[in-house]
Amino acid sequence: MTYLAKRLLTFPLILLGVSVLVFLSIRLIPGDAITAMLGTEAGMLTPDQRASLAAYFGIDKPIWSQYLSWLGGLFQGDLGISKIYAKPVMTVILERFPLTLELALLSMVIALTIGVPLGVLAATRNGRPSDLGVRLLAMIGQSTPSFVLGVLIIFVLSVYFGFVPAMGTFTPLFQDPLANLGQLIFPAITLGFAFAASVTRISRSAMLDVLSEDYVRTARAKGVSTMSVVWHHALPNALIPVVTLSGVEFGYLLGGAVIVEQIFALPGLGRLVLDAIGQRDYALVQGTVLFIAFNFLVVNLLVDLAYAVLDPRIRLGGR
């Protein structure tokens, strides 16, 4: 059996485990959809009124029965109906996913475009002032929380430039690319800033390792130019940890950048799941978390496959 097939076979098992965990954990939080909707006024309900609402929200049956019913739907591709949106959960997720995917990609592009060259620069100038400067910048990037940077960006834009990115809605890329970029560029910078810092640090340290390898010394001894040694011989090997980091980070970002989406009021997956938890929309929380877990599994698989492409010495699934 191929490596790919083995990995794909583990998917349903992992997703089943995730489904049990998310199903139970959302129900372990005190409060339910009724108190989430009515707040303290829920105390004014009579037992009959409460029973009527519980039936409406589908929380009147035992938990195991609710789970089996949900699981049954899942096997038929039905994630349930969201109570907040009064739509199938999958429809709501697919409405939100393009924004989250685009935001993740954009912030990744920003992070890699800045992070890899800076990491290489720092490694090739190890111990010099420019290396120290890059390391300091990376440290600042990693230790600046996204909510500080996001609020700061909005503050600076609104106070000094008199504008803010259009917030609250999302213009799809193919509908109006300029408006779309205008909405996403600053959230992507906010997200990409810390990510770029991590990429810089990882690239630098991987490059330092690779630059001390025998084959690099040999290449230099043969008179290959420094540029060629760094960019053609060393960099591809130094990229493996960067790919790992990017894969993990991208997987997280596909789950939605909750804080950044909240600050910039972007209707992405992160905000969707946050609102769903707050309003105890069980079907939506379950469906979204499962979707995020699936994304994570796929991204991790792609990262593993990318290793073999980047470094032919790696044989996936072999001995």
Added chain:
Amino acid sequence: MNWTHSRKLVTGLFVATAISTAAFALPVEAATLRMAWAQDATGLDPHKQTAFSSLRLLELIYEPLVRLDTQLNVVPAIAASWEFAPDAKTLTFKLDPKAKFSNGAQVTPADVKASFERLLDEATAAAARSNFLSIESIDTPDAETVVFHLSTADVPILASMATINAAVLPASEITADTIATKAVGSGPFKLDSWEPNAKEVLSANADWAGGKLAIDGIEVTVLPDETAILASLRAGQTDFALINDPLVATLVPNEPNLQLNRISGLAYNVLQLNPSRTPMDNLKVRQAMSCAIDRQEIVDSALAGEGKVTGPLTAPAFAEDPDTLFCYKQDVAKAKQLMEEAGMSGGFTAKVIAANGEPPVAASEAQVLQAQLAEIGVKLDIQMMELSVYVDTWLKGDFDMAVAQNGGRPDPYPMYNRYFTKDGNLLQVSNFVDDTLDSLMRQGQAETDPAKRVEIFHQFEQHLTEQSPWLWLSTSYTYTAQLKTVTGFEPSPTGTLFGLTKVSIQ
């Protein structure tokens, strides 16, 4: 900074400005009000929704029989006039013949009857049902008249009807069971679209009996972070916004293009004691705590001065001077003496629950209270909770003390009968039964003379503060902020946005 750096910075700023101008400049639409709020509505059924933002949205779409004006007087809405029988057991309404639903249908007595029957039906699960339990039957003798027959004299029922939780719905939509999904009201606006937690689009209802509006519609955007709302206002991309956080509100007047609307609300901040637990079951301990706190300092420190010290009655028609209430001037010596008399001179430790961000000042209120009560040996262990967790704990009465912000009503009876009458629905929260309070509440319910009602409820307030089951602290302000190009908005102590019907954009 050297010249090269300056030049780079200037270039950077120029490029950023150019990009932003191209990407973000929005055309100004004079007739559509661009509004923002942090919390979105949670549903469309006016009989079921209790969330602040849901009420604010639905008040623009639906109408009750009567509504409250900005002075909290009951004024006509769907009903043009009304009259109580001398025994206050019959309430007759004459409907406004111009009242129409947004689907063009006339509002009829049959719609009113169907709406109240739906409200009273337990299967509807309407939280406001408890305010209308005195309704025995409803008659519709002609095309303009609705008669409510009550089982007991119930004067406050009129004020209870002046909320969107008692909205009149089309009987046809009730029968079709579409109230939760389709908003067909007789209010000033029609709901064109709603994307939960993101956006609402409303357009002016040309059939509204209240007349023609100066704006074509409202686009509501949900911006969860209030600093982002302020930024959006500052940038002129939002015309009008609801602000909850007093600290954000205090920043609005600094902006030359913005105007802050501030009005004292009916909701009250309170430290609820749980008198079913020791030592809060001891009157002297409760009184000692009341004497130990400095309410004005709490307003100044925790609310940044944005509030007013209050007693239990917050509606202007009933409120008394707080200085006339028991121990409203801090008296630590008296507090210590009361603790000693209660045998608690060594103090005690109690857990106080508070909700994250609800109200926004809950955590700082709890901290100031903690510092003040420490002076008499009461050590507060503050437990901050996510709102739904807090609500669940609060409804079970599972706390020693709770920092709360409870909603107010223009009439004291519906405001407090739930907590302080012997059959109150929220007795498990107040855990306090008192014969005098119960008796005064019932007198206030039946009394038709307004002056006598004020007198009865003043006695109620004096007795309640002496008993100190809760320590009332302050009322907060309700805030809206707007561009100065927006004119005509009238804020109301109830927080309603009905004042937007008078708004125009220059």
